[in-house]
Amino acid sequence: MLDTVALSPDIDVLMNDIGRKAKAAARPLGFASTDAKNRALHAMADAIVANSAHILDENAKDLKDIEGSETLASFVDRLTLNDKRIAEMAEGIRAIAALADPVGEIIAAWDRPNGLKIERVRTPLGVIGVIFESRPNVTADAGALCLKAGNAVILRCGSDSRRSSQAIHACLVDGLKAAGLPEHAIQLVPVTDRAAVGAMLRGLDGAIDVIVPRGGKSLVARVQSEARVPVFAHLEGLCHIYVDASADIEMAKKIVVNAKMRRTGICGAAETLLVDGAAIGTHLTPLLEVLTEAGCEIRGSATVLKVAPGVKSATEEDWTTEYLDSIISVAVVDGISGAIAHIQKYSSNHTEAVIAEDPAVVERFFTEVDSAILLHNASTQFADGGEFGMGAEIGIATGKMHARGPVGVEQLTSFKYRVRGAGQIRP
Amino acid sequence: MLDTVALSPDIDVLMNDIGRKAKAAARPLGFASTDAKNRALHAMADAIVANSAHILDENAKDLKDIEGSETLASFVDRLTLNDKRIAEMAEGIRAIAALADPVGEIIAAWDRPNGLKIERVRTPLGVIGVIFESRPNVTADAGALCLKAGNAVILRCGSDSRRSSQAIHACLVDGLKAAGLPEHAIQLVPVTDRAAVGAMLRGLDGAIDVIVPRGGKSLVARVQSEARVPVFAHLEGLCHIYVDASADIEMAKKIVVNAKMRRTGICGAAETLLVDGAAIGTHLTPLLEVLTEAGCEIRGSATVLKVAPGVKSATEEDWTTEYLDSIISVAVVDGISGAIAHIQKYSSNHTEAVIAEDPAVVERFFTEVDSAILLHNASTQFADGGEFGMGAEIGIATGKMHARGPVGVEQLTSFKYRVRGAGQIRP
Numbered sequence: 001m002l003d004t005v006a007l008s009p010d011i012d013v014l015m016n017d018i019g020r021k022a023k024a025a026a027r028p029l030g031f032a033s034t035d036a037k038n039r040a041l042h043a044m045a046d047a048i049v050a051n052s053a054h055i056l057d058e059n060a061k062d063l064k065d066i067e068g069s070e071t072l073a074s075f076v077d078r079l080t081l082n083d084k085r086i087a088e089m090a091e092g093i094r095a096i097a098a099l100a101d102p103v104g105e106i107i108a109a110w111d112r113p114n115g116l117k118i119e120r121v122r123t124p125l126g127v128i129g130v131i132f133e134s135r136p137n138v139t140a141d142a143g144a145l146c147l148k149a150g151n152a153v154i155l156r157c158g159s160d161s162r163r164s165s166q167a168i169h170a171c172l173v174d175g176l177k178a179a180g181l182p183e184h185a186i187q188l189v190p191v192t193d194r195a196a197v198g199a200m201l202r203g204l205d206g207a208i209d210v211i212v213p214r215g216g217k218s219l220v221a222r223v224q225s226e227a228r229v230p231v232f233a234h235l236e237g238l239c240h241i242y243v244d245a246s247a248d249i250e251m252a253k254k255i256v257v258n259a260k261m262r263r264t265g266i267c268g269a270a271e272t273l274l275v276d277g278a279a280i281g282t283h284l285t286p287l288l289e290v291l292t293e294a295g296c297e298i299r300g301s302a303t304v305l306k307v308a309p310g311v312k313s314a315t316e317e318d319w320t321t322e323y324l325d326s327i328i329s330v331a332v333v334d335g336i337s338g339a340i341a342h343i344q345k346y347s348s349n350h351t352e353a354v355i356a357e358d359p360a361v362v363e364r365f366f367t368e369v370d371s372a373i374l375l376h377n378a379s380t381q382f383a384d385g386g387e388f389g390m391g392a393e394i395g396i397a398t399g400k401m402h403a404r405g406p407v408g409v410e411q412l413t414s415f416k417y418r419v420r421g422a423g424q425i426r427p
Numbered sequence: 428m429l430d431t432v433a434l435s436p437d438i439d440v441l442m443n444d445i446g447r448k449a450k451a452a453a454r455p456l457g458f459a460s461t462d463a464k465n466r467a468l469h470a471m472a473d474a475i476v477a478n479s480a481h482i483l484d485e486n487a488k489d490l491k492d493i494e495g496s497e498t499l500a501s502f503v504d505r506l507t508l509n510d511k512r513i514a515e516m517a518e519g520i521r522a523i524a525a526l527a528d529p530v531g532e533i534i535a536a537w538d539r540p541n542g543l544k545i546e547r548v549r550t551p552l553g554v555i556g557v558i559f560e561s562r563p564n565v566t567a568d569a570g571a572l573c574l575k576a577g578n579a580v581i582l583r584c585g586s587d588s589r590r591s592s593q594a595i596h597a598c599l600v601d602g603l604k605a606a607g608l609p610e611h612a613i614q615l616v617p618v619t620d621r622a623a624v625g626a627m628l629r630g631l632d633g634a635i636d637v638i639v640p641r642g643g644k645s646l647v648a649r650v651q652s653e654a655r656v657p658v659f660a661h662l663e664g665l666c667h668i669y670v671d672a673s674a675d676i677e678m679a680k681k682i683v684v685n686a687k688m689r690r691t692g693i694c695g696a697a698e699t700l701l702v703d704g705a706a707i708g709t710h711l712t713p714l715l716e717v718l719t720e721a722g723c724e725i726r727g728s729a730t731v732l733k734v735a736p737g738v739k740s741a742t743e744e745d746w747t748t749e750y751l752d753s754i755i756s757v758a759v760v761d762g763i764s765g766a767i768a769h770i771q772k773y774s775s776n777h778t779e780a781v782i783a784e785d786p787a788v789v790e791r792f793f794t795e796v797d798s799a800i801l802l803h804n805a806s807t808q809f810a811d812g813g814e815f816g817m818g819a820e821i822g823i824a825t826g827k828m829h830a831r832g833p834v835g836v837e838q839l840t841s842f843k844y845r846v847r848g849a850g851q852i853r854p
Binding site: 027030031104110112116118123125126209210230248251254255258259262344362366367368370371372373374375376377378379381382387388389400401402404405414415416417418419420421422423424425426 | 454457458531537539543545550552553636637657675678681682685686689771789793794795797798799800801802803804805806808809814815816827828829831832841842843844845846847848849850851852853
């Protein structure tokens with residue numbers, strides 16, 4: 001790869017070469033044994049622990065580069081590694097090793113009257129392209145998750161985290177070599193030119209099967225609009241929580257505060273609270289109180305303002321804003337029908353919750369709302385692969401094709417049909 | 428819709444209006460009852476039978492238009508309707524009514540240690556765009572199949588079959604109305620301008636979730652290269668059949684002749700025969716003999732020509748040609764490894780068969796070949812949704828995303844997660 005860089009500065013040539021190597025690596029990886037993949041993963045974790053001093057040195061250089069620039073504290077936090085985070089990265093890889101291998105799993109099997117035995121069996125997708133921003137640990141997470149599902153992966157990190165990502169990537173390659181797996185199974189794009197992203201979005205001459213963007217809204221929006229290959233992503237998590245008049249108010253208070261305030265910056269955080277118009281006296285006031293006590297700013301619809309005159313008025317923009325902050329928009333709706341209409345108009349199809357004791361309300365919500373994750377009497381912050389029991393996830397998808405909701409190892413696979421006969425010919 | 432045509436000749440305006448109406452229809456259709464969908468399907472079949480004279484009249488006009496032009500007999504045959512074909516069309520719709528409704532089916536369910544109950548449940552995909560050529564019966568097949576899976580569909584027929592398709596489409600709309608389902612659930616594009624196809628391939632402003640092309644290679648190629656939305660299709664079925672030295676020769680003879688000659692024009696017809704180099708004496712000669720007796724032209728590799736000097740020599744182009752005719756290319760390969768290498772180089776990832784008694788050979792074939800359908804000791808012509816027991820199919824897909832192999836009602840669905848709690852908040 002270094003030769004290619006030296007011989008040709010053309011990004012497309014470099015990138016297509018990476019694509020070819022990934023495709024070549026994907027083939028043997030597709031039927032590599034579970035044992036070999038797990039040995040590679042443990043060797044990666046070992047290498048990360050053994051090389052933690054080097055990783056931290058490289059991370060310090062990355063951090064030094066942004067020193068003095070007008071950088072958000074949250075950005076610096078995402079970029080920063082320390083001993084604890086390195087240990088967690090290694091443990092994360094070992095946890096992926098502990099997951100069941102999805103490849104080869106028989107998803108369905110049936111016999112035909114003519115004696116043919118049909119099986120649908122999981123296979124890897126092939127080559128995954130992961131485009132991420134500042135978090136260097138995505139290098140390890142995404143690399144390990146794709147490997148477990150038998151896929152080759154092409155990682156493209158943000159320029160700010162390039163040294164950290166390179167140091168981590170070197171450990172992953174050590175692990176692949178230790179287990180005798182193809183070293184191009186996990187490649188890190190060696191240039192941070194934006195044109196490299198464009199080349200990946202065009203699919204590297206058919207080499208990339210799916211793109212996973214890991215980053216903020218502007219990155220995801222670019223990927224979704226430019227990609228010529230399928231994308232697993234959500235643009236935003238504009239999650240709603242509807243409190244019905246039949247809801248247990250004590251349960252509703254606990255869930256609403258948790259859904260909004262536990263962590264405000266994650267995609268499963270609630271952004272809009274919808275309260276049943278039949279429950280203004282019983283439910284709306286106590287919910288506004290607990291949110292305010294928890295330090296949350298409220299932006300209310302006209303009816304909310306009548307009940308709580310001190311509250312700021314919500315504009316149309318508030319219903320479409322993913323705050324990712326201690327702010328919530330609150331509307332009074334005409335029962336479950338009003339809640340469904342509001343969600344259909346404004347939802348990003350990520351996650352929505354209904355708090356209700358009336359089973360008819362729950363069933364209508366579960367039937368008519370078509371977001372990836374629907375919850376009854378539970379916090380929207382459960383929208384997470386780990387919380388679903390899927391192990392690690394590479395992200396959450398809101399598209400309708402192939403993967404939806406948390407994208408874990410199973411969702412990174414395709415399938416094929418195996419048909420066993422005894423000489424059958426078609427009449 | 429006619430008003431829109433009258434007011435604006437702009438195809439994009441017309442098509443986006445069709446897209447909006449499809450999306451609006453898809454919402455209530457997504458949770459329409461199984462009973463309502465089945466009533467609509469039976470009413471459609473009834474309407475087709477009741478209106479068969481009108482459908483045949485319109486079909487006669489379509490056929491008259493192409494009279495005298497240099498049209499292939501096979502093209503005329505595909506366009507022609509008669510009483511038998513109309514009866515089959517109606518029966519096909521009733522067979523789709525008889526299939527299980529995939530929408531609402533719980534695909535997976537599990538409980539979490541914190542008491543959350545998670546279900547993955549099938550939902551419709553949304554809006555399907557079907558682009559087809561001369562066969563008017565696709566109007567009925569595709570319309571009925573999409574409806575059963577709860578999807579709205581936008582049908583775009585070829586110009587040659589437009590009157591026949593319109594007459595059939597009117598019957599489908601009658602059926603929708605009879606069951607109280609939205610009439611825009613099945614729309615037929617009222618213009619045959621090629622720009623209408625372009626608009627569909629761009630997704631009609633986000634309205635179309637997936638495109639299904641039904642037609643020849645040039646249509647599928649255009650759709651695959653231009654589509655900005657996912658496509659369920661195969662470009663070609665370049666199917667291989669490998670006969671191992673361990674194969675029962677009598678079984679191999681029957682299967683090879685059936686795979687090639689039963690119907691040569693379908694995508695599951697075998698195009699290349701690969702014979703184990705260890706079986707030249709025992710297997711190659713008899714296989715060449717039965718193929719020749721069955722009227723098949725043979726194009727052989729150098730080794731084949733040594734054994735059968737009269738045979739025509741295969742060129743590089745033969746290994747990449749889907750003949751869809753009574754011609755087969757034949758190569759001698761170095762056992763299962765050679766067969767896998769040949770298939771990986773030339774396959775269209777549609778369907779491949781292995782004829783062998785050695786289980787190790789079968790397992791390597793099943794593991795290392797990544798085509799949508801792999802068969803052992805059975806004919807490649809079983810590559811069909813009906814033969815798989817899936818009921819009707821809208822086509823066969825060779826992509827790795829979402830749908831692969833026969834695309835029936837189940838494959839025309841997505842899913843969502845329903846999570847039931849009892850007040851759980853995330854720690």
